[in-house]
Amino acid sequence: MGLIVQKYGGTSVGTAERIRTVAARLLATQRAGHDVVAVISAMAGVTDNLIKLAKEIAPEPSARELDLLLSTGEQGASALTAMAVNALGGKAVSLSGAAAGIVTDGAHTKARISHISPRQIQELLAEDYIVIVAGFQGQSPDGAITTLGRGGSDLTAIALAAALKADDCQIFTDVDGVHTCDPRVVPEARKIDEVAYDELLEMAGAGAKVIQSRAVEFAKKFGIGFEVRSSLKDEPGTKATAAPSNLEDWVVRGVSLERNQAKVTISGVPDRPGCAGKIFTALAAANLSLDVIVQNASSTGTTDLSFTLNKDELALTQRALEPLVKEIGAAGLTASMGVAKLSVVGIGMRSHAAVASRLFACLGEAGVNIQLISTSEIKITVVINESDLERAAQVTHAAFGLARPHMPPPSA
Amino acid sequence: MGLIVQKYGGTSVGTAERIRTVAARLLATQRAGHDVVAVISAMAGVTDNLIKLAKEIAPEPSARELDLLLSTGEQGASALTAMAVNALGGKAVSLSGAAAGIVTDGAHTKARISHISPRQIQELLAEDYIVIVAGFQGQSPDGAITTLGRGGSDLTAIALAAALKADDCQIFTDVDGVHTCDPRVVPEARKIDEVAYDELLEMAGAGAKVIQSRAVEFAKKFGIGFEVRSSLKDEPGTKATAAPSNLEDWVVRGVSLERNQAKVTISGVPDRPGCAGKIFTALAAANLSLDVIVQNASSTGTTDLSFTLNKDELALTQRALEPLVKEIGAAGLTASMGVAKLSVVGIGMRSHAAVASRLFACLGEAGVNIQLISTSEIKITVVINESDLERAAQVTHAAFGLARPHMPPPSA
Numbered sequence: 001m002g003l004i005v006q007k008y009g010g011t012s013v014g015t016a017e018r019i020r021t022v023a024a025r026l027l028a029t030q031r032a033g034h035d036v037v038a039v040i041s042a043m044a045g046v047t048d049n050l051i052k053l054a055k056e057i058a059p060e061p062s063a064r065e066l067d068l069l070l071s072t073g074e075q076g077a078s079a080l081t082a083m084a085v086n087a088l089g090g091k092a093v094s095l096s097g098a099a100a101g102i103v104t105d106g107a108h109t110k111a112r113i114s115h116i117s118p119r120q121i122q123e124l125l126a127e128d129y130i131v132i133v134a135g136f137q138g139q140s141p142d143g144a145i146t147t148l149g150r151g152g153s154d155l156t157a158i159a160l161a162a163a164l165k166a167d168d169c170q171i172f173t174d175v176d177g178v179h180t181c182d183p184r185v186v187p188e189a190r191k192i193d194e195v196a197y198d199e200l201l202e203m204a205g206a207g208a209k210v211i212q213s214r215a216v217e218f219a220k221k222f223g224i225g226f227e228v229r230s231s232l233k234d235e236p237g238t239k240a241t242a243a244p245s246n247l248e249d250w251v252v253r254g255v256s257l258e259r260n261q262a263k264v265t266i267s268g269v270p271d272r273p274g275c276a277g278k279i280f281t282a283l284a285a286a287n288l289s290l291d292v293i294v295q296n297a298s299s300t301g302t303t304d305l306s307f308t309l310n311k312d313e314l315a316l317t318q319r320a321l322e323p324l325v326k327e328i329g330a331a332g333l334t335a336s337m338g339v340a341k342l343s344v345v346g347i348g349m350r351s352h353a354a355v356a357s358r359l360f361a362c363l364g365e366a367g368v369n370i371q372l373i374s375t376s377e378i379k380i381t382v383v384i385n386e387s388d389l390e391r392a393a394q395v396t397h398a399a400f401g402l403a404r405p406h407m408p409p410p411s412a
Numbered sequence: 413m414g415l416i417v418q419k420y421g422g423t424s425v426g427t428a429e430r431i432r433t434v435a436a437r438l439l440a441t442q443r444a445g446h447d448v449v450a451v452i453s454a455m456a457g458v459t460d461n462l463i464k465l466a467k468e469i470a471p472e473p474s475a476r477e478l479d480l481l482l483s484t485g486e487q488g489a490s491a492l493t494a495m496a497v498n499a500l501g502g503k504a505v506s507l508s509g510a511a512a513g514i515v516t517d518g519a520h521t522k523a524r525i526s527h528i529s530p531r532q533i534q535e536l537l538a539e540d541y542i543v544i545v546a547g548f549q550g551q552s553p554d555g556a557i558t559t560l561g562r563g564g565s566d567l568t569a570i571a572l573a574a575a576l577k578a579d580d581c582q583i584f585t586d587v588d589g590v591h592t593c594d595p596r597v598v599p600e601a602r603k604i605d606e607v608a609y610d611e612l613l614e615m616a617g618a619g620a621k622v623i624q625s626r627a628v629e630f631a632k633k634f635g636i637g638f639e640v641r642s643s644l645k646d647e648p649g650t651k652a653t654a655a656p657s658n659l660e661d662w663v664v665r666g667v668s669l670e671r672n673q674a675k676v677t678i679s680g681v682p683d684r685p686g687c688a689g690k691i692f693t694a695l696a697a698a699n700l701s702l703d704v705i706v707q708n709a710s711s712t713g714t715t716d717l718s719f720t721l722n723k724d725e726l727a728l729t730q731r732a733l734e735p736l737v738k739e740i741g742a743a744g745l746t747a748s749m750g751v752a753k754l755s756v757v758g759i760g761m762r763s764h765a766a767v768a769s770r771l772f773a774c775l776g777e778a779g780v781n782i783q784l785i786s787t788s789e790i791k792i793t794v795v796i797n798e799s800d801l802e803r804a805a806q807v808t809h810a811a812f813g814l815a816r817p818h819m820p821p822p823s824a
Contacts, residue, residue, distance in 0.1 A: 057499065065491040083470040086470065087470030087472075087473075093476065093477075
């Protein structure tokens with residue numbers, strides 16, 4: 001007994017058949033004694049089609065109008081889901097983000113939620129309605145429809161769970177949870193039962209896209225527990241909390257992989273204030289998002305600066321940097337494709353210096369050359385050749401005993 | 413110089429290319445010195461697809477949710493049109509029906525406009541925006557999105573023109589106006605420059621679907637003049653007013669045709685009070701819409717009752733009536749397909765008894781057998797064999813001299 005928020009992604013509502021399945025699950029949840037709020041994404045493909053149409057009409061569509069256009073995808077899918085619940089004999093109404101009381105700032109296409117007034121939802125719940133809320137959208141204080149950025153329905157669900165003080169928030173998707181590694185690469189990878197927000201953030205950043213990062217940040221900020229689970233099965237998924245109950249047992253929670261990377265190195269950068277600033281200002285101006293930035297300590301008056309980025313953005317990056325290399329007096333610019341990132345992530349890692357040595361040792365034994373290393377408090381990332389990625393993932397997964405549940409932490 | 417409301421139908425905004433054409437016309441109108449409000453329908457096919465999806469999910473979709481679903485079609489097309497204006501260097505914003513201040517009753521899928529609060533539109537016009545309003549929709553007093561029924565964007569345009577005291581209201585469509593007859597049947601049919609509301613209503617009822625009947629009724633009630641014209645050409649269309657300036661010159665304005673009709677006759681109906689009532693109550697309960705209802709004067713104690721309806725509804729009608737024929741003691745029920753309706757329409761007809769005799773004479777000379785006759789103040793309708801329809805249309809069009817503009821009225 002309690003209030004449950006369930007979020008369904010575009011694949012989960014991608015056909016009439018699937019919408020009926022979602023409706024049946026919502027009804028079953030209500031009949032089990034719960035109040036139910038559902039957050040619905042646009043049907044798979046709809047948002048992409050609308051964006052395509054907008055770009056045909058205007059190369060750079062007005063952000064205000066783009067929000068009005070894109071918000072219709074979630075509104076339509078929500079109305080269809082409510083119809084499906086009603087057709088099964090239930091009682092449902094759908095609400096746009098605005099009608100659900102989701103108030104955002106006025107930053108069209110990337111609005112931030114400022115507050116939620118859930119009065120209408122609460123009144124409808126009190127009348128035994130299943131309340132279906134269009135995800136990904138809200139309304140600015142001056143009444144304009146806004147959207148929350150790609151994947152924004154996750155944020156809608158977490159924020160509604162917070163505003164409604166929900167007892168549970170379930171993010172239904174087409175995978176059955178967060179895994180210790182990509183099962184297509186490491187067959188013995190297994191579903192993780194519990195994960196810390198920070199671990200999920202690091203994993204999401206490193207390519208495990210089960211939930212929008214902003215939604216996880218929001219959950220962390222307000223302490224909203226949620227569960228990522230499959231809309232196709234009826235099995236527990238992965239629960240995200242501040243500190244998983246089995247924290248002590250685990251050092252490394254999972255291994256994240258990211259392909260399609262490129263590595264750029266600017267060599268011989270004069271080691272004086274402002275050089276790095278100029279470089280990253282130029283890259284930010286070109287709207288490029290970098291990752292794994294490494295600068296070696298300098299002893300010779302110059303230093304090498306490396307970073308990785310998505311390989312699709314390499315050409316743009318080179319165009320942005322080439323004039324700058326001369327200007328700051330660097331020695332040169334080298335770029336390579338065919339690299340990948342492997343990260344081990346775990347909140348328990350903070351107190352275990354042994355994790356790094358174990359990682360480097362197992363990769364070394366497997367003959368995998370490490371090109372760059374970057375660490376955060378709960379993550380160690382290595383940049384390696386993409387051709388080495390599968391082998392590296394398998395040996396790392398084995399070295400940290402991730403295939404066996406509840407293995408004791410490795411000792412150095 | 414003045415305020416112009418322009419309405420564009422689904423075909424006029426059916427592709428990205430056509431939306432750009434509409435945007436160019438809106439801008440040209442503004443640059444000619446006018447304030448411009450545009451009312452936009454859903455892109456051709458979108459509404460039908462949404463209805464199809466809804467029916468896949470629920471055989472009888474909830475009316476409230478159907479309105480939420482269908483309203484997204486017009487909202488999307490309006491946003492795209494605003495983008496197109498902006499991409500051409502103009503300044504446009506789109507508004508949903510609710511945001512435009514259109515308040516309706518709560519009758520979902522067939523709401524009636526109760527009033528319009530055009531403050532936001534007026535403020536935007538004062539800031540030189542082209543204001544694009546999603547057609548076909550409004551908001552009930554309790555905040556639910558409603559739709560105005562099929563063709564409702566015409567009503568949105570006329571009602572906005574009334575609320576804004578517009579100087580002109582232009583209904584852009586894929587035909588270039590109202591014609592004296594269907595040009596595919598009568599090649600010498602010509603566009604009518606001016607038409608009375610009542611004539612347009614009778615023509616619309618008789619199959620000339622250039623504008624929603626409810627929109628014409630609204631225009632008549634509030635005396636809103638409007639023009640039906642082509643979105644593909646830049647030529648004057650047909651102006652609708654209370655009394656066309658050349659009223660005296662014209663007796664018959666046009667000939668309307670309607671195919672795909674069926675005729676039902678209940679013979680030997682006892683001539684006592686209540687029998688006809690029972691019959692039409694049963695048909696209304698089955699949601700059937702009838703036309704051309706004829707009952708002959710009775711001298712034998714029984715009478716024959718005939719009516720026409722769309723042939724697609726014939727099976728349903730027969731099922732509804734068969735038990736009733738026995739119950740009321742009628743002699744029998746006969747039905748025939750393959751009939752059609754031909755109507756001559758003209759506001760000047762009121763004072764010209766000669767019109768009927770001229771019509772019957774010309775059809776007789778052409779060997780066209782008349783099965784049923786029905787008249788209103790400004791219309792005479794005959795039901796004939798569908799196979800006779802083209803010939804009947806041609807001889808009628810010629811008999812009333814409709815091919816030649818400004819012909820003097822026929823004398824008896």
